[in-house]
Amino acid sequence: LAKTTQPISMDSYEGQEVNITCSHNNIATNDYITWYQQFPSQGPRFIIQGYKTKVTNEVASLFIPADRKSSTLSLPRVSLSDTAVYYCLVGDTGFQKLVFGTGTRLLVSP
């Protein structure tokens, strides 16, 4: 199972762009990269998933370089409601065994 490393915490202000980078040096060929968001007292919520290059949806972008050993979650113009813990995970397409790390605690201030 690929292990991931991400910053423990990040601080930002409303309206700024936030980039959270995750390292996954041992990612396997079949692994997807997935990001989840978790608010207190709630289960994690899927944000975005990708395999290579760039993926964008209505809430975030995911940048994956060619070697796939890292990835960056980009949150454009964050608001106070984006304060949460963000998890980077890698998982194979076969069994989708997801291993959560401790995540990145993002605090957005006014």
Add this chain to the structure above:
Amino acid sequence: EAGVAQSPRYKIIEKRQSVAFWCNPISGHATLYWYQQILGQGPKLLIQFQNNGVVDDSQLPKDRFSAERLKGVDSTLKIQPAKLEDSAVYLCASSPRRREDHTQYFGPGTRLTVL
């Protein structure tokens, strides 16, 4: 569509007692997961079902934890007897596991406090 349902939302028991949690996944999702999340940590997978068969239970403490998924839909997770270190949030998730969608959808969790 309705999300993953879990009950109860909160449970307080004394050590050595038994407890059971229930999960109803999203309709049509073949894969169901139970996770344990200790305060300040990320969720840890306990068991994964594909339909009503167990795919992975390598991290399930089988001396006290058990889980079943009858008829490939609802699932129950049981702890017997509970220990203080079992205090955590127990999350259920389901996934369609289609080629184009590997997303796991999580329920709100059951917060267990063992006194």
